[in-house]
Amino acid sequence: MTLGGPADSSEITQLLRHWSQGDERARDQLLARVYDRLHQLADQQFRRERGNHTLQPTALVHEAFISLDSVDIEWQGRDHFYALVAQVMRRLLVDHARSRARQKRGGGQIQIELEDCDASTPAPSTDLLALDEALTRLAERSERIARALELCYFGGLTQDAVARILDISRRTVDRDLKLGRAWLRAELEAS
Incomplete structure (x- = not known):
């Protein structure tokens, strides 16, 4: 899934600047401009999870x-915006999974499939809480790999957008994703 071309990037960046200066019209225009993309990201998350998600x-x-509001x-631009959206969505999904698990006393684990992100290492299947904990442990070893x-x-x-956000080469992103996914697989299989 790509983010769009240079015109898309500059338009979103301009709306973000105006929004950060307090322009509520820019916020509304931005939401209208990125809503479909954000909904695609959310749909992607839910396709990986169980069907009866609340x-x-x-x-x-x-x-x-x-x-975000x-x-x-x-x-700093479109990529920065989507990077922050990734963090917020992760936090919201994990908080929701924790709440469900508390309500069901351990029965609310959400099973997910990690997509390959163009990396060649097969993706492990795990629950969202275990993934979040493993990513947190990975960040203690390599924050960059966990962030990628x-x-x-x-x-x-x-991967190109990840490279821009992390200010590293595409080749480094490829390597980080392969290493990170292999580490996650070992970590999740051990638990």
């Missing part, structure tokens, strides 16, 4: 955007 993609998009941030996986998996970003 949180719906539309609600996830709205909650993520509301969370309350953040005082100087946006988060951007790819939760943000649906291309």
Whole structure:
């Protein structure tokens, strides 16, 4: 899934700048401009999970955007926006999974399939809480690798976009994703 071309990037960047300066019309225009993309990301997340999920993609998009609306941030552009969306969606999904698990006393684990993000290592199948814990442990070893996986998996970003956000080469992103996925597979199979 690609993010669009240079015109798309400059338009979104311009709307982000105006929004961060308090322009509510720019916020509304931005939401209209990125809504379909955000909904695709949310749909992607839910296709990987069990079918009877109580949180719906539309609600996830709205909650993520509301969370971003309350953040005082100087946006650096479209990639920065989608990177932050990835973090917010991860947090919201994990919080929701934890809440469900508490309600069902351990029965609310959400099974997911990790997509390959163009990396050749096969994706492990795991529940969202175990994935979040493993990513947190991975970040203690290599924050960059964990971030690359988060951007790819939760943000649906291309490897080129991940390379721009992390300010590393595409080849390094490829290597990080392969290493990270192999580490996650070993870590998740051990638990």
